[in-house]
Amino acid sequence: MSTLDAFLARTRVAYFSMEIALRAEMHTYSGGLGVLAGDTARSCADLRLPVVFVTLASHEGYLRQEIAADGSQIDHPDPWRVADWATPLDAMVGVAVEGRTVWIRPWLYRLAAADGYEIPVLLLDTRLEHNDPRDRGLTDRLYGGDDAYRLGQEIVLGIGGERLLRALGFEVGIYHLNEGHAALLTAALLKRHPHPLEVPAEGQLRYDTEWVREHCVFTTHTPVEAGHDRFDYAMAMRLLGDFLPEDQLKPLAGEDRLNMTRLALNLSGYVNGVAERHAETARKMFPGYVVRAITNGVHAHSWVHPAFANLFQSLAADWAHEPEELVRADQLTDTELWSAHDAAKQDLIDTVARLGGVKLRMDLPILAFARRITGYKRPDLLFSDLARLRALNARHPFQLVIAGKAHPHDEPGKALVHALHAHLRELAGEIPGAFLPDYGLDLARVMVAGADVWLNTPQPPLEASGTSGMKAALNGVLNLSVLDGWWWEGWIEDVTGWGIGASGPASDHANELYDTLEHKVLPRYYQDRARWLGMMRASISKTAPRFNSQRMMRRYAAEAYLR
Ligand SMILES: *Cc1c(COP(=O)(O)O)cnc(C)c1O
Numbered sequence: 001m002s003t004l005d006a007f008l009a010r011t012r013v014a015y016f017s018m019e020i021a022l023r024a025e026m027h028t029y030s031g032g033l034g035v036l037a038g039d040t041a042r043s044c045a046d047l048r049l050p051v052v053f054v055t056l057a058s059h060e061g062y063l064r065q066e067i068a069a070d071g072s073q074i075d076h077p078d079p080w081r082v083a084d085w086a087t088p089l090d091a092m093v094g095v096a097v098e099g100r101t102v103w104i105r106p107w108l109y110r111l112a113a114a115d116g117y118e119i120p121v122l123l124l125d126t127r128l129e130h131n132d133p134r135d136r137g138l139t140d141r142l143y144g145g146d147d148a149y150r151l152g153q154e155i156v157l158g159i160g161g162e163r164l165l166r167a168l169g170f171e172v173g174i175y176h177l178n179e180g181h182a183a184l185l186t187a188a189l190l191k192r193h194p195h196p197l198e199v200p201a202e203g204q205l206r207y208d209t210e211w212v213r214e215h216c217v218f219t220t221h222t223p224v225e226a227g228h229d230r231f232d233y234a235m236a237m238r239l240l241g242d243f244l245p246e247d248q249l250k251p252l253a254g255e256d257r258l259n260m261t262r263l264a265l266n267l268s269g270y271v272n273g274v275a276e277r278h279a280e281t282a283r284k285m286f287p288g289y290v291v292r293a294i295t296n297g298v299h300a301h302s303w304v305h306p307a308f309a310n311l312f313q314s315l316a317a318d319w320a321h322e323p324e325e326l327v328r329a330d331q332l333t334d335t336e337l338w339s340a341h342d343a344a345k346q347d348l349i350d351t352v353a354r355l356g357g358v359k360l361r362m363d364l365p366i367l368a369f370a371r372r373i374t375g376y377k378r379p380d381l382l383f384s385d386l387a388r389l390r391a392l393n394a395r396h397p398f399q400l401v402i403a404g405k406a407h408p409h410d411e412p413g414k415a416l417v418h419a420l421h422a423h424l425r426e427l428a429g430e431i432p433g434a435f436l437p438d439y440g441l442d443l444a445r446v447m448v449a450g451a452d453v454w455l456n457t458p459q460p461p462l463e464a465s466g467t468s469g470m471k472a473a474l475n476g477v478l479n480l481s482v483l484d485g486w487w488w489e490g491w492i493e494d495v496t497g498w499g500i501g502a503s504g505p506a507s508d509h510a511n512e513l514y515d516t517l518e519h520k521v522l523p524r525y526y527q528d529r530a531r532w533l534g535m536m537r538a539s540i541s542k543t544a545p546r547f548n549s550q551r552m553m554r555r556y557a558a559e560a561y562l563r
Pocket residue numbers: 030031032033035370371372439440441444445465466467468469471
């Protein structure tokens with residue numbers, strides 16, 4: 001327990017997240033939200049911010065994606081052994097779920113910065129023999145099961161997490177909720193703080209909502225309505241029991257359904273969206289709330305290819321700690337840039353050969369698309385008009401690399417996985433391409449560095465931020481993306497990349513995408529390599545200094561934690 005003592009003495013902020021991408025072998029994440037939480041933690045360690053992270057053990061992971069011969073997604077559990085990476089702590093707390101006591105034990109993972117400085121991550125575990133067999137699996141499957149399973153997990157995370165921090169002796173001044181999944185934490189805090197002045201009327205205790213608001217920070221991540229957790233009150237009250245009476249919960253969490261976003265909004269004194277544009281959208285979705293914007297960033301040191309890391313080292317020894325120093329990337333020579341890019345591209349080509357069985361070429365540009373496969377991200381936009389795509393390729397040949405998982409319950413998303421395979425197969429003789437299975441941290445690292453063009457075509461305004469384009473830019477990969485999320489801020493036309501949808505309706509995006517490829521992107525790659533290299537330089541020097549998680553966490557610390 002001695003190292004925990006050091007953590008206890010210095011920790012002041014608790015960051016709650018349903019998922020966190022700590023390392024590829026730990027299957028405690030599904031996608032962007034978890035990768036952001038992981039980059040947040042890595043920057044906290046770099047900057048020595050006094051933060052403890054709280055998440056679930058997720059023994060069975062999220063989803064291991066297998067692709068069947070016909071191109072459809074087959075879902076598998078993705079188990080991992082917590083004991084291989086974390087140590088159990090000698091503490092246990094109970095929470096009530098459906099009238100039963102569910103015991104929770106934490107594991108401690110020590111996340112170390114490059115200089116060895118460590119911050120604590122607590123992985124909550126209910127796989128204990130003390131528990132009813134029904135409850136042992138609550139921390140098994142990330143985003144698995146039905147609504148009751150999800151709410152059970154949120155009780156463990158929000159209410160159990162708060163109790164555990166207290167039981168272990170953490171003195172927390174600020175609680176940061178990464179998305180609404182942890183919103184029950186605010187209710188747990190409420191219960192600890194009866195209103196100092198009001199006398200309980202008719203046996204009802206009133207709570208000090210102001211105290212809770214002063215101590216909670218809420219980051220909302222999704223402008224998609226369906227992305228917000230909402231639970232049927234009858235089911236929720238069955239699980240929550242007498243935790244908080246329904247008539248006290250409803251004014252805070254919504255009259256019709258228990259809405260976790262509402263609950264977090266009402267009980268957090270600092271609320272933010274994850275890009276300027278997303279904050280605007282969130283203000284429209286939730287009128288009456290002050291929603292600020294702290295644009296996401298990525299942990300530069302984790303996402304840069306070793307060949308570029310070497311170049312950066314020669315420019316500014318401190319770049320990993322101060323990515324602002326990468327403004328100096330303007331000084332990289334054409335030869336330096338191109339040979340680093342060659343190394344990254346060769347790694348991607350090797351990976352495509354290994355995982356996709358397709359041989360790609362160094363001398364043709366690689367267009368890459370990788371993210372969660374779901375309707376609003378429109379992964380099939382590029383394939384809207386195959387004849388046009390073939391004509392483009394006939395003039396200026398290119399190659400495609402695609403990856404991404406659909407959530408096991410997202411049938412339209414799964415249909416898209418299948419459709420993407422069908423398109424690639426149809427084009428196979430002409431446009432070399434591959435769909436790489438089981439997108440995760442390791443694959444992302446290779447793809448964001450080795451592509452020539454990073455493609456993103458969501459339906460605006462539904463992309464809250466997006467972060468993979470930031471990782472690409474850091475490696476001199478040029479973004480070709482719909483103007484939404486972070487790209488509104490990062491986009492400088494013909495300098496850092498190309499934007500789609502500056503004007504005109506979303507229904508024109510496919511046309512604009514083809515036009516941009518035909519008239520701007522591909523001719524520049526083939527006919528004006530000097531300007532292409534200039535854009536690679538600008539992509540690094542104008543993007544990396546801004547869209548990194550050191551800057552992001554300095555802003556959270558200054559504006560949200562120290563407010
Ligand atoms: C960065 C990353 C994401 C998020 O990228 P988006 O651009 O938001 O889609 C998702 N999954 C993995 C594995 C990542 O590395």
